[in-house]
Structure formats: structure tokens, C-alpha cells
Amino acid sequence: MDMQTSFLDRLFESGLLIDMGVDGLYGRSGQFEDVIAAFERLIDRFGGADGAEAMRFPPGMNREIFEKSGYMKSFPQLAGTVHSFCGNELDHMNLLQCMEVGDDWTKGQEATEIVLTPAACYPLYPTVARRGNLPKDGALFDLQSYCFRHEPSRDPARQQLFRMREYVCMGTELHVTDFRQKWMDRGLEMMKLVGLEVTIDVANDPFFGRAGKMMVNNQRDQNLKFELLIPITSTANPTACMSFNFHQDSFGQKWGLNLEDGSVAFTACVGFGLERIALALFHHHGLDVKLWPASVRQALWG
Ligand code: ATP
Ligand code: ZN
Numbered sequence: 001m002d003m004q005t006s007f008l009d010r011l012f013e014s015g016l017l018i019d020m021g022v023d024g025l026y027g028r029s030g031q032f033e034d035v036i037a038a039f040e041r042l043i044d045r046f047g048g049a050d051g052a053e054a055m056r057f058p059p060g061m062n063r064e065i066f067e068k069s070g071y072m073k074s075f076p077q078l079a080g081t082v083h084s085f086c087g088n089e090l091d092h093m094n095l096l097q098c099m100e101v102g103d104d105w106t107k108g109q110e111a112t113e114i115v116l117t118p119a120a121c122y123p124l125y126p127t128v129a130r131r132g133n134l135p136k137d138g139a140l141f142d143l144q145s146y147c148f149r150h151e152p153s154r155d156p157a158r159q160q161l162f163r164m165r166e167y168v169c170m171g172t173e174l175h176v177t178d179f180r181q182k183w184m185d186r187g188l189e190m191m192k193l194v195g196l197e198v199t200i201d202v203a204n205d206p207f208f209g210r211a212g213k214m215m216v217n218n219q220r221d222q223n224l225k226f227e228l229l230i231p232i233t234s235t236a237n238p239t240a241c242m243s244f245n246f247h248q249d250s251f252g253q254k255w256g257l258n259l260e261d262g263s264v265a266f267t268a269c270v271g272f273g274l275e276r277i278a279l280a281l282f283h284h285h286g287l288d289v290k291l292w293p294a295s296v297r298q299a300l301w302g
């Protein structure tokens with residue numbers, strides 16, 4: 001049995017994660033949720049004075065906006081769409097018949113106006129653009145959402161439905177790169193407070209196909225993405241628990257986000273993988289929260 005399987009099995013046995021019969025789709029215990037809630041309060045303590053505007057979107061987003069985002073160009077392998085039955089009574093009879101004999105009943109499902117949110121910040125950009133030009137000092141947002149990615153795995157740190165807490169900054173290039181640097185420093189400080197050993201490294205997104213290779217190289221060469229890594233299921237391949245993304249002015253251009261003077265805004269986002277951080281804590285300090293080091297409990301629960 002490899003390490004990954006055994007950590008997942010221990011999480012199931014302890015009840016922290018609840019098996020739902022699909023790799024990467026889990027229930028969470030009250031204790032698991034309490035750790036996430038405590039860590040989010042720690043995030044609030046670090047980010048609270050910045051005056052971010054909080055918004056919470058559901059885990060589904062407008063399909064038209066998703067299409068315009070270009071997600072299907074870059075990550076078709078990860079996307080999840082919501083389909084529904086839209087037929088009449090005869091279609092319904094056929095559907096039930098199909099299910100009865102074990103045929104593929106999903107073929108008749110039709111795409112709805114909703115797709116599953118792939119990253120917490122996707123619904124934000126067009127929402128902000130609708131308001132008109134950004135204020136003089138730019139804008140800062142606080143988001144959290146369940147996100148979907150079709151990447152089934154037995155690694156408990158790679159789930160198909162998981163939560164991302166994000167801060168998104170819009171403004172001048174200097175403004176948003178300062179924001180990103182500030183959160184890299186804060187990320188290191190926060191993880192130290194909760195007793196986790198971390199590194200930060202340049203990273204890339206899993207752009208699809210041959211054209212994707214060029215995107216990967218470009219992203220790495222220009223230091224557009226950094227990750228804060230914590231060993232969870234492997235020390236050789238530590239897990240990204242935070243990401244720090246600089247989009248240059250690409251989202252500004254795409255969504256028509258402009259500064260007060262009408263010039264195109266730059267954007268950056270910082271994402272916390274909430275399940276991954278909780279799993280890192282359970283992996284390092286043990287599955288029984290009562291036995292965690294006093295300093296860690298103090299940082300999380302005061
Ligand atoms: P990875 O390289 O491990 O796939 P990523 O680069 O795809 O991570 P991002 O797209 O930057 O991750 O997402 C922001 C954060 O969400 C990540 O830093 C991570 O903590 C978390 N995350 C990403 N994918 C998953 C997943 N499948 N399960 C749980 N958390 C995830
Ligand atoms: Zn983002």
C-alpha cells in the first residue's frame with residue numbers, strides 16, 4: 001500500500017473525511033470543518049485590516065462568462081458542466097427505460113446555463129467590470145467558494161470539490177505585485193504560526209496539450225505563478241497549499257477592467273487551498289486535534 005492510500009484510509013477511519021464512493025469526493029466531519037473555520041479566522045486576522053470587500057458566490061457560475069474566460073482553451077480536462085433533463089413525458093419514459101436496462105441515460109441531458117466554478121475568482125471579474133472604472137486606489141476582494149476540478153485521485157489533497165479562499169487585487173502593476181509579495185510574506189508567517197514547514201517556488205498551471213507547453217514556459221519564465229508548498233503525502237513532491245498569481249493585464253483586457261484614468265487594470269489573486277491546509281495540519285500534528293502542540297492550538301483557537 002502506498003503512502004497516499006494509507007493517509008486517505010486513516011482519514012476515513014478517523015471520520016475526518018467521509019467516503020462517498022468517488023475518488024476526490026468526500027464528506028467532512030465537524031472537527032475537519034472546525035479546523036478550516038479556525039484557519040479562515042487566522043486568514044481574517046492577517047488580511048482583515050486591508051479593507052477587502054467580501055463576496056460569496058455559489059459553486060456554480062454563468063456558462064457564458066465561463067466560455068468567455070477561455071477556461072476550455074486552457075483546461076478542458078478539468079471543467080465540469082451542469083446538465084439537466086429538459087424533455088417531455090415521452091422523453092421521460094425513454095429515460096426511465098434507459099435506466100431500467102442499464103443504458104447510458106445521461107446522453108439526453110442538456111447543458112444548462114450553469115457550469116461548476118473552477119476557481120473562486122472566476123465570477124468576480126465581470127461582476128466588478130459591470131460597476132464601471134475602478135476607484136483611484138484600485139480594489140481588493142475577499143472570496144471563498146467550493147470549486148470543481150475533474151481530477152479524480154486517491155491523494156486526499158487532490159479533491160474534485162474543494163474550497164478556495166482568495167484575495168483578488170486590481171490596480172496598477174506595482175499595486176498588484178506589491179499585494180502578491182505581501183501575501184507571500186504573510187503565508188510564510190501564518191504557516192510558521194501553525195507549525196508547518198513550507199517552501200515557496202515558481203509554478204505553472206496544467207495548460208492542456210501541445211499549445212499548453214508554450215503557456216507553461218511563458219508562465220514560468222515570467223514568474224507569473226508561485227506556490228507555497230507543504231509536504232503532505234510526499235516529501236519529494238510537496239503539495240501546493242497556497243498560490244500567488246499575477247495575471248498582468250490579461251484579465252483587465254478580457255473583462256474591460258479599467259482604472260480611474262481609463263487605462264487597463266492589472267490583477268493578481270492569492271488562493272488558499274483550505275482542505276489542503278487542514279490536511280497538512282492533520283498530517284503534521286496528528287489526527288487528534290486535542291494532541292496538537294499548544295502553540296498551534298493557540299494560533300488557531302486563541
Ligand atoms: P496543483 O498544482 O496541486 O494541481 P494548482 O496549481 O492547480 O495546484 P491553483 O489552480 O493555483 O492550484 O488553485 C489554488 C489553490 O487551490 C491551490 O494552491 C491549492 O491549495 C488548491 N487546490 C487546487 N487544486 C486542488 C484540488 N484538486 N484539491 C484540493 N485543493 C486544490
Ligand atoms: Zn484566482
Ligand code: MG
Pocket residue numbers: 206
Ligand atoms: Mg491543478
